[in-house]
Structures are given as structure tokens and as C-alpha cells.
Amino acid sequence: MTESQNTRTARNTADVVILGAGPAGLLLANLLHREGIDCAVLERATPLHLRTRARAGFLAANTVRILDRHGLSGNLHRHGRLHGSCEFRTDDGHFRLDYAGLGRGEQHTVYPQQDLVADLLDQYLEAGGRIRFETEALEVHDADGPRPAVTVRGPDGATGRWSARYVAGCDGRHGAARRSLPSTARHHRRDHGVSWLGLLAEAPPSLDATAYALHGRGFAGHMARTPRITRYYLQCARGTRAGEPPEERLWDELDTRMRATDHGPLHRGRIVQRAVVDLESDVVEPLRHGSLLLAGDAAALISPAAAKGANLAVLQADLLARALADDLARGDGRALERYSAEALARIWRAQEFSHWMIRLLHARPGPPDGESFFHESIRRARIASLRASRTHQDWFAENYVGI
Ligand code: RFL
Numbered sequence: 001m002t003e004s005q006n007t008r009t010a011r012n013t014a015d016v017v018i019l020g021a022g023p024a025g026l027l028l029a030n031l032l033h034r035e036g037i038d039c040a041v042l043e044r045a046t047p048l049h050l051r052t053r054a055r056a057g058f059l060a061a062n063t064v065r066i067l068d069r070h071g072l073s074g075n076l077h078r079h080g081r082l083h084g085s086c087e088f089r090t091d092d093g094h095f096r097l098d099y100a101g102l103g104r105g106e107q108h109t110v111y112p113q114q115d116l117v118a119d120l121l122d123q124y125l126e127a128g129g130r131i132r133f134e135t136e137a138l139e140v141h142d143a144d145g146p147r148p149a150v151t152v153r154g155p156d157g158a159t160g161r162w163s164a165r166y167v168a169g170c171d172g173r174h175g176a177a178r179r180s181l182p183s184t185a186r187h188h189r190r191d192h193g194v195s196w197l198g199l200l201a202e203a204p205p206s207l208d209a210t211a212y213a214l215h216g217r218g219f220a221g222h223m224a225r226t227p228r229i230t231r232y233y234l235q236c237a238r239g240t241r242a243g244e245p246p247e248e249r250l251w252d253e254l255d256t257r258m259r260a261t262d263h264g265p266l267h268r269g270r271i272v273q274r275a276v277v278d279l280e281s282d283v284v285e286p287l288r289h290g291s292l293l294l295a296g297d298a299a300a301l302i303s304p305a306a307a308k309g310a311n312l313a314v315l316q317a318d319l320l321a322r323a324l325a326d327d328l329a330r331g332d333g334r335a336l337e338r339y340s341a342e343a344l345a346r347i348w349r350a351q352e353f354s355h356w357m358i359r360l361l362h363a364r365p366g367p368p369d370g371e372s373f374f375h376e377s378i379r380r381a382r383i384a385s386l387r388a389s390r391t392h393q394d395w396f397a398e399n400y401v402g403i
Contacts, residue, residue: 014040014130015328017150017164019137020171021050023113024296024313026120028168031070031321033129037328041124041131042152042162044171050121054200054273056113056310057225058083058210060403061106063311066318075119080111083224085209086400088383089259091216095387096209102390103397110224113310137176140167143292150176165291166324170317172297173282182289192279192303192358193365196221197242199232199250203269206230206258212361213257214383219361220257222266223307230267233304235362242274279303279358281351287316287340295320300347305361306354311403316343346403353399360386 016032018025021043032039043050059080067073084100084107100107124131134155141149150162169177196219205224213220218235225231232254245253251268258266282301287294296313319342323335360382364375385392 012160012162014038014162014164016040016166016168016324017042017162018168018170019140019150019175019177020169020296020298021045021117021121021131021133022170022172022296022313023116023120023310024298024317025168025170026117026124027067027070027072027314027317028170028295028321028324029129029131030072030120030124030127031318032324033124033127034070035321035325035329037325039130040162041129042135042137042150043131043133044136046133047121051114051118053114053117054112054225054229056304056307057110057223057231058108058307058311059111059116059314060108060308060311060401061104062403063314064109066314070318072120072123076109076111076116079115080109081224083108083110083210087207087209087211088386089211089213089215089263090380090383091214092380092383094259094263097386097393097396099393099397099400103394103400104402106397106401108307108401110226112225112229116310137171139176140169140180140292143167143180143182144290146291148291165328167292168320168324169292169294169298170296170313173301175298177292177294177298178284180292181284185289186285188281188283188285190281190355192281192355192362193238194219194279194358194362195236195238195240196233196277196279196304197236197240197245197250198273198275198277198304199234199271200225200273201230201232201269201271202228203230203267204228206266207263211258213259214361214379215257215259217253217257218363220254221361222254222258230269232266236276238278240276242276247271277304279305281354283344283347283351285340285344287343288336293320293324293336293339295343299343300351302347302350302354303358305357306350306400308350308354308403312347312350315346315403319343349399350403356399 016039211222221233223231295316326332
């Protein structure tokens with residue numbers, strides 16, 4: 001089915017209505033469709049927007065195994081690149097961890113999230129899957145009853161209603177699924193008090209490793225995306241307006257924090273995307289509310305400090321697809337009963353590591369005092385341990401690539 005044929009399909013019911021066509025929603029849709037389960041995806045954005053929205057890039061080994069298992073990784077292996085090295089640059093010197101040879105010996109595959117989304121979308125459409133673009137879910141109703149419904153606003157601005165047996169909320173942190181949660185849902189939020197200016201540059205990576213620079217002026221990060229595109233992060237003050245700093249100033253600041261005088265200047269290029277990200281965590285418990293199930297960022301937001309968000313989304317979609325297929329195709333609801341607890345156990349492991357990374361990469365927010373001196377000394381000791389201890393390095397590698 002093509003994208004436009006899909007928009008014309010009239011039937012407004014499905015066994016599983018999936019909100020959102022990000023990595024979580026599209027993987028879930030592919031897997032359910034293959035199991036012969038009647039599902040439909042409702043997505044607010046246009047296909048072009050989905051195919052070009054640059055976000056994550058580092059896929060964990062387990063994410064790749066899941067996509068391999070389902071035969072959804074062809075392009076990823078053709079165009080993605082294995083990546084197994086990261087470098088820390090600090091006032092006490094720099095060191096590199098070749099994590100592909102540490103821990104479980106796993107590596108990342110660098111493959112832009114928008115390309116993964118495009119692959120999943122193509123596979124789903126080719127298999128005849130149903131999706132409505134430019135269709136915004138407004139609210140989920142009757143999740144506690146046997147026949148939940150979703151009110152939507154379509155491309156022509158008219159509202160409509162979908163009915164389902166299950167609604168999978170894969171529509172991110174600000175989507176309709178989260179807005180429709182009952183008052184019994186618990187939200188565990190943490191503002192880490194740190195913000196990053198995320199930049200995407202039309203410039204080749206400046207080194208063959210991810211670089212984390214810990215500097216008195218704040219953190220800076222360097223992450224490869226493609227041979228011609230590199231992501232950079234600059235820690236910035238809360239409330240910074242992304243569009244304001246001129247490009248030259250950003251490159252100068254990156255060079256300073258990355259210590260260009262010791263390591264050579266960065267490869268500069270046009271900055272094609274900028275966004276301020278406040279580092280936050282936000283976990284919903286439980287992930288099942290009657291017939292409404294949450295996955296991906298809708299289930300748990302994780303700061304990009306440890307590059308876990310897209311990987312968690314894939315993992316949860318895989319778990320949820322198996323649980324829904326057991327229930328709907330085989331009449332066995334046990335996996336669905338376990339879904340929330342199983343997914344949350346992995347979410348909290350990832351949150352723990354991400355939290356550890358945040359404290360490693362940043363000075364304590366706020367004015368300098370005795371507490372910040374203590375934090376800084378602990379941070380230096382932690383870096384020294386990571387530099388010197390093979391056991392610590394193995395732990396780091398296992399958590400850094402693992403999920
Ligand atoms: P997505 O990808 O946000 O997709 C949700 C989809 O839902 C649609 N939507 C709605 N549709 C219908 N009705 C509504 N009411 C809707 N509201 C929203 C949206 O248009 C969208 O298409 O969520 P999903 O599938 O849960 O995937 C999560 C990941 O996208 C996210 O966790 C990662 O991008 C996080 N992340 C990273 N994760 C990694 O694993 N590795 C990385 O290297 C990495 N780098 C990053 C990142 C996130 C970043 N930002 C955006 C903070 C770098 C950055 C800058």
C-alpha cells in the first residue's frame with residue numbers, strides 16, 4: 001500500500017490502534033502486522049517529516065539483534081557503521097576506552113534514527129500495513145472497558161473516532177496516551193538541572209571516537225552520525241535560546257571545551273539543526289492501564305546523556321508485540337500481564353546508567369560552595385577510576401552499549 005492509498009482507507013477500527021510512528025510505533029506495527037493482527041498507526045506528522053527528523057544515532061547491540069531477528073536490518077548493516085571507541089578529555093588529561101574490547105565485547109551501530117524510521121515505514125507499507133498520516137490523536141477514551149476509543153483530528157481538520165481492543169501509546173512524552181492516563185498512574189520525574197544545546201553539523205566527524213569533554217566552562221560532546229554529518233552537544237545555561245549564538249561562536253566554544261590546542265581543531269561546517277534539551281527523566285508506572293499500553297518515550301523519557309531512548313523504544317516494542325500477539329492470536333494474556341514489570345525493569349537499569357553519566361559529565365549546577373567542591377572531587381575520582389581500573393571499564397562498557 002502506498003502512503004496516499006493509506007490515507008484514503010476508510011475503516012476506523014482495528015484490534016490494535018498504535019499512536020505514533022516513531023521507532024516504537026513502527027516496529028510494533030511491523031511485528032503485529034506480520035502476525036496477522038489487525039492494526040493501524042495514527043501519526044500526527046507527514047511521511048516527509050518522519051523521514052527527515054534527525055534525533056538518535058547510536059544503536060545498541062541488542063537493538064540490532066532485535067532488528068536482525070525480524071529481518072528489518074538490511075539497510076542498517078549496509079549503511080550503518082560499527083563504532084566501539086569513546087574518549088574522555090579532562091583537566092587531568094585524556095584517555096580512550098575501546099569498549100568493543102571490554103565488557104561483553106559489544107559495539108554500537110551508528111545509523112541515523114530517521115533512516116531507521118524510514119526503513120520501518122517502507123517495510124510496513126510494502127507489507128500492506130495501515131497508517132494514517134497527519135492524523136493527531138486527541139484523547140484515548142474508555143481504556144478500562146473492553147472497547148477503548150481514540151478521538152482524532154485528520155488532515156482536513158475534521159475530528160473522528162477510532163475504536164480498538166488495545167491502544168498502544170507510542171506517541172512520545174507529549175502525546176495523547178500520556179494525557180489520557182488515569183489519576184492512578186504514577187509519574188516519576190527528575191530534572192537533572194542541566195541543559196544541552198544539541199547541534200547537527202554538516203561536517204565530517206573530527207575523530208574516530210565519541211568524545212566527552214569535561215571542561216570548566218561546561219560539558220561538550222562529539223558523536224559521529226555519517227561520514228558527512230556530526231552531532232555536537234554544548235552544555236548551556238537553562239533558558240538559552242537555541243537560535244541565538246552565532247555559528248562561529250559555537251565552533252570556538254566547541255574548540256575550547258574539546259581542547260583544540262592539544263588535540264587539533266574540529267572539522268567545521270554549516271550547523272543545520274540546533275535544539276536545547278533540558279536533561280530530564282520521566283517514568284510512568286505502570287505501563288498498562290486496562291487496554292492502554294505505553295511504549296518508548298511515552299512510557300519513559302530518558303536524557304540523551306547515555307543514548308538509550310531509541311534503544312529502549314525498540315526493546316519495548318519487541319516485548320509488547322510478543323505480548324499482544326500471544327493475547328490476540330493465541331488467547332494467552334500472561335505476557336501482557338508481565339509487560340509493564342518487564343519493561344520497567346529495563347527502563348530503570350537504563351535510567352541508572354544515564355543518571356551516572358549525567359553526574360560524570362557535569363559539574364553540580366548552582367553557585368560554587370562546599371557541596372560543589374565535594375561533587376567535583378568525587379567526579380575526578382570517578383574519572384580516575386574509569387581510566388585506571390579494568391573492572392570499572394568492563395562495567396562501563398557493559399552498560400554503555402547494553403540495554
Ligand atoms: P518518537 O520518536 O518521538 O515518536 C513518536 C511519534 O508520535 C507522533 N505523535 C503523535 N501522533 C499522533 N497523535 C499525537 N497526539 C502524537 N503526538 C506525537 C510524533 O510525531 C512521532 O512521530 O518516540 P519513540 O518511538 O518512543 O522513540 C523514542 C526516540 O525517538 C527517542 O527516545 C530518542 O530519539 C532519544 N535520543 C537518543 N536515543 C538513543 O537511543 N540514542 C541516541 O543517540 C539518541 N540521541 C535522542 C538523541 C533524543 C534527542 N532529542 C530529541 C532530545 C539526541 C537528541 C537530540
